Amino acid sequence: MEERSPLQNRLERIVFGTDSRAGRLFDVLLLWTILLSAALVLLESVHEVHVRYGRWLLAAEWTVTILFTIEYAVRVWVSRDRRRYVLGFYGLVDLLAALPTYLSLFVPGTQALSIIRAIRLTRVFRILRLTTYTREASHLLLALYASRHRIIVFSFAVLALVTVFGTVMYLVEGPAHGFTSIPRSIYWAIVTLTTVGYGDIAPRTAFGQALASAIMILGYAIIAIPTGIVSAEIARQERHRRVLSCPTCGAVEVPETSRFCPQCGAPLEAA
Amino acid sequence: MEERSPLQNRLERIVFGTDSRAGRLFDVLLLWTILLSAALVLLESVHEVHVRYGRWLLAAEWTVTILFTIEYAVRVWVSRDRRRYVLGFYGLVDLLAALPTYLSLFVPGTQALSIIRAIRLTRVFRILRLTTYTREASHLLLALYASRHRIIVFSFAVLALVTVFGTVMYLVEGPAHGFTSIPRSIYWAIVTLTTVGYGDIAPRTAFGQALASAIMILGYAIIAIPTGIVSAEIARQERHRRVLSCPTCGAVEVPETSRFCPQCGAPLEAA
């Protein structure tokens, strides 16, 4: 293992740590730089802004990119386990945050890829110690994970439905009314079943409209299913979070605010 | 403290109070004047009505404004704690209800701001003693407040999704198909994910339509999450409301299946 200089240790505390004042300041500055660079990408894509402030945006873009490059180099230099950082999630994101601007020198139009920098914002949860929010997020993800089998089954059913409906509508309405191919008809069926309804393709024959009505009412009704699945799952989680069991009588479903067992009256130790 | 005249006391009972007959009558008249003035703002904005009845509307507008001005002056004059009324919520709203018409003399087109008067209607809940409705409203707000962390996390996830999808669609479809900038593509992604689907911008390439389909199905599925959150919260509130209270220690929030008080351990009589 190579010798670590005191500078490396000091920079490590600033760049990776969040417990020193300098470390906190660095994190907040980083946060604003990321937000600024994301805003740059959005503005760059607006034609009027590009025409009028293109030069300034380009300068700001390169400034941010060079800052990110320096930051990446420092992070690699000061990290104790370089391989783990470079190949880890945050290491790759930090690298990808700097690359697109360099890439745009050779392949024009790839600048929009810089939006990938927004992923760096997930650091903000760690930086600002938003533990309440991370816990809630993990609860929601857990509810989705626990419902994954049902959601997959439901998605397959939806895909089957739109395939069948799309094919039938292709036969009923035909290319003359905008249903130019089965894939496009399936796209229309998805637009309809999910109640989005762009109106770029719409049935014009009486039978097609009757069939479309059936799809709409179906879509309106089956939206109840994913909602029911997730509701039931969140409600179940809620219940489980609030339940202890009594060590004296073994009663379950004891609310977590109880101090005595509601079934046998024995005192409960604070958990 | 200045001397209060008997007229001040009598007007106070009428203007602020709701227990005398004159006070009730004043409140009801005020209610109708507010509704009338809101209707005036709506009608004023309709071109045909403005052309034909513009003079009448203007007269009515000024009548209402002068009435509101007099009312405001009286309220200031008769209130016992002027500072508190003038700087309080209702004082500011009462002032703002009269201002826009005067302002429109100097800055044309600001008349529409008079719609702010509608806020005065919240007084109606107090006037009509709609306690059932205020209680239900506070329950709903409580359910939303209790779910605030989850709703914020969910909103951030949605914002992240539409940013990513919007950027990708900008790259896929490009300005030629209406996706003229990343912010506009994000707007499109929101229109699609929330299943609104105006159709003012719609994907035209096969790959863009496939991606749009993915967003739609996602939007159709994740609407389950806020619904699940709020459902679970309301159901939890419901359960907690159906509780008994302990006759020994007075504890509330005792689940109705308990045989012993979960707070003090005293046996509960069957209700």
Place this chain on the structure above:
Amino acid sequence: MEERSPLQNRLERIVFGTDSRAGRLFDVLLLWTILLSAALVLLESVHEVHVRYGRWLLAAEWTVTILFTIEYAVRVWVSRDRRRYVLGFYGLVDLLAALPTYLSLFVPGTQALSIIRAIRLTRVFRILRLTTYTREASHLLLALYASRHRIIVFSFAVLALVTVFGTVMYLVEGPAHGFTSIPRSIYWAIVTLTTVGYGDIAPRTAFGQALASAIMILGYAIIAIPTGIVSAEIARQERHRRVLSCPTCGAVEVPETSRFCPQCGAPLEAA
């Protein structure tokens, strides 16, 4: 009281009763006549059908109308309490079912009012003894009725939101972009908040689109509230329907399939 002839009694059993064979047959014939007459109204309104089969439809329309008129006369003649029948719900509906055709002789275009005949179909529930369905319907209505205060509060909040958003959008976008008046802007806000999204009016300025995005996400989020309200109410009903209480130990929340009390073990009498 006038003397009732045997014919009156016999016709009464057929027309009002459902226990004789002739009565059942009459009800089924009536059911089909009503469905046919509703179909006539729908077909009549289709231009191509009207042009080609107008004469036949007119003949059928008059046949049905005369049958309904005779039926109404018979019902009045044979009913024991004429005043109650004529002024009651079914009496009025029976009268209104026949009137529009006669009215169309004097006022053209009122024929479409005949669709009111469809209300007569509610008789079908009584005729076919669909008790399971009527019970479920009354459960659903009960859930809605129990949630009425919350639904009214929610509707007021939605109306307030669309009024505010509509007015702001009128100021932001203006008549040039289709937001020609405040009422029309409120209409647009409703179309957007409810995620219908016709696209007949759509914001075109950047700020208008940002504001519209806010409305969409809000509409997408607050749809959770009515759903949560009704879900919680139906779940509460479900629970209450399945619960007895133990006569020995007074335990509540005893599932209705239990034969012994789950709390004290005492046998439960069959309810």
Place this chain on the structure above:
Amino acid sequence: MEERSPLQNRLERIVFGTDSRAGRLFDVLLLWTILLSAALVLLESVHEVHVRYGRWLLAAEWTVTILFTIEYAVRVWVSRDRRRYVLGFYGLVDLLAALPTYLSLFVPGTQALSIIRAIRLTRVFRILRLTTYTREASHLLLALYASRHRIIVFSFAVLALVTVFGTVMYLVEGPAHGFTSIPRSIYWAIVTLTTVGYGDIAPRTAFGQALASAIMILGYAIIAIPTGIVSAEIARQERHRRVLSCPTCGAVEVPETSRFCPQCGAPLEAA
């Protein structure tokens, strides 16, 4: 009963069985052939693909069809109870999977019917032993089945609503604004109530827009009803699934808070 050759028995294990290696291989190959043939139907319908690769697609189509025909013949030959297979669900689907291509020789344009082959994919659940998914699917179907009465009642109410609203809108807006007939107006009402909102037909009069707003808010509110029904049903299922069984009488469906078996009264040991 006819004599079965050893070849028949060996082929039966491969074609119908899933326990031998050859049987598994056959099933996986079949799975991919079905997916390929479905993709062929989709591609065939895209005009550009048809023009450029039409000959190849036709060849592939016939190859798949002949493979399916041979497979069907083999299945008939080797099955122990031919009548049951041929007239059963899978037998009919296997036959229908091969027919459309032959039919397209006589009736052009019927090729798209081949999409029916996708139904064969339901075999995949059996083949891949996706028991978790089949169980979840049956749970969801059970929840829908248990809610069928309510869903039918709800659907009838929705149909009644759109018929009434459609007729009124036909009278209010008239053919000049796109509401050319009552059936078409009902189609519009469905598009609006389900919040799809194509925008191909949209109200233009002030009164029509007010009425449309009412339908939208109604549609936005009553979507809560199917969701509430299914949520409550899934939650109920969830609760019933988390039960113990009585060690004395073997009764299932014992709620987990019970201390005595609700069926036989025997005390339950703490689990």
